[in-house]
Amino acid sequence: MSAAIIDGKAFAARLRARIGEEVAAFRAAEGVTPGLAVVLVGEDPASQVYVRNKGKACAAAGIEGFEHRLDADTSEEALLALVARLNSDPAVHGILVQLPLPPQIDPGRVLEAIAPEKDVDGFHISNVGRLNTGQPGLVPCTPLGCLMLLRDRLGDLSGAEAVVVGRSNIVGKPMAQLLLRDNATVTIAHSRSRDLAAICRRAEILVAAVGRPGMITGDWLRPGATVMDVGINRVTEPETGTTRLEGDVEFESAAAVAGAITPVPGGVGPMTIACLLANTLSAACRAQGRAVPAGLTA
Ligand code: GUN
Numbered sequence: 001m002s003a004a005i006i007d008g009k010a011f012a013a014r015l016r017a018r019i020g021e022e023v024a025a026f027r028a029a030e031g032v033t034p035g036l037a038v039v040l041v042g043e044d045p046a047s048q049v050y051v052r053n054k055g056k057a058c059a060a061a062g063i064e065g066f067e068h069r070l071d072a073d074t075s076e077e078a079l080l081a082l083v084a085r086l087n088s089d090p091a092v093h094g095i096l097v098q099l100p101l102p103p104q105i106d107p108g109r110v111l112e113a114i115a116p117e118k119d120v121d122g123f124h125i126s127n128v129g130r131l132n133t134g135q136p137g138l139v140p141c142t143p144l145g146c147l148m149l150l151r152d153r154l155g156d157l158s159g160a161e162a163v164v165v166g167r168s169n170i171v172g173k174p175m176a177q178l179l180l181r182d183n184a185t186v187t188i189a190h191s192r193s194r195d196l197a198a199i200c201r202r203a204e205i206l207v208a209a210v211g212r213p214g215m216i217t218g219d220w221l222r223p224g225a226t227v228m229d230v231g232i233n234r235v236t237e238p239e240t241g242t243t244r245l246e247g248d249v250e251f252e253s254a255a256a257v258a259g260a261i262t263p264v265p266g267g268v269g270p271m272t273i274a275c276l277l278a279n280t281l282s283a284a285c286r287a288q289g290r291a292v293p294a295g296l297t298a
Helices: 008-030 045-061 076-087 107-113 125-132 141-154 172-181 196-201 251-255 269-287
Strands: 035-041 064-070 094-097 161-165 185-189 205-208 226-229 233-236 243-246
Touching (some): 008 141, 008 269, 035 045, 045 064, 045 269, 076 094, 094 107, 094 269, 125 172, 141 172, 141 226, 141 269, 161 172, 172 185, 172 205, 185 196
Parallel strands (some): 161 205, 205 226
Antiparallel strands (some): 233 243
16 A cells, blocks of 8 residues: 555544634634534434434534434425524524435425525535635535545645546535636546546546445556545445445555545545534624634635
C-alpha cells in the first residue's frame, strides 16, 4: 500500500469540537440555543440507529435535539402538519425528516414542505437551485463533508480533473456542483456511462457514490489520485455469515495506486453527522442575522 489514509473520523471529531465552541459562543451572544428537529416515521432499524446518533451528536455539541417518532402507518397529512408546526417553531433552526419514508408518504412533497432556511439536509428545491447558481444556502451534508476533506488534503482544487461516479440527488449531483464551484473540471459518470474505467482513469479526484461494494478497483485509478469512497455497503461473507462494511472502492488494490484514499468505515461517513451539526449552526446564525463562522459552509 502506498496511499495516505484520509482519516475522516479524526477530522470529523475536530470539526465537532470546533462546532461545540461556536455553539457556546452563539448561545452566550444571542441567548438562544440552536435546535435540530429529527423526524422518524416507522421502525426501520438502520434509521433508528442514525436518529439516535444524531441526537447524541447534538447533545455533545450543545445543540438542542427534538426527536419526533411517528408510527409506520402515519398519514402524509399528519407528517405535513408536523413539518408545518416545526417550520413555525422559533426554537427549531433545523429540520431533518429521516429517509426512507413508508410507501403511503411521498418524500418529494414532504421535503418541499420544509422551510428552506431550516432544510439542514439541503434537499429542498430552493437549496438545490441556490447551490447550482452559486448563492449561499444549505448544502447536503455528505458532499459538504467530502469537500472539506478534499480541501484539507489538496488545498486549492482549481483546474483539478474530478470524476464523480453516481448521479444521486443526495450525493452525486451536489458533489459535482461543489467541485465546480471550487473550479475543478468535473465529469459525472454513472451506470450507463460508456467505458467507466477509462473515465475514472482521468481523475485526479475520484468520488465514488454508487452503492456497489468494491466496484472501483485499483486498475481504474490514475496513479496518485485522491479517492473519496462514499459507499457504505453491508456485505455478508459467504463462508462465515459475518457482515462487514465495504465501500464502493476495492480498498487494497486502490490503495496501491492512489495517492490518498478514505477508508470505509472511518472516512467520509463520520463527516455526514458533523456537517449536519454545521448546517444546524449555520441555519441558527442566519435566523439571528449573524455571520456563519468560517469553514462551516461551502
Ligand atoms: N437517510 C439516510 N441518509 C439520510 C440523510 O442524509 N438525510 C435524511 N433525511 N435521511 C437519510
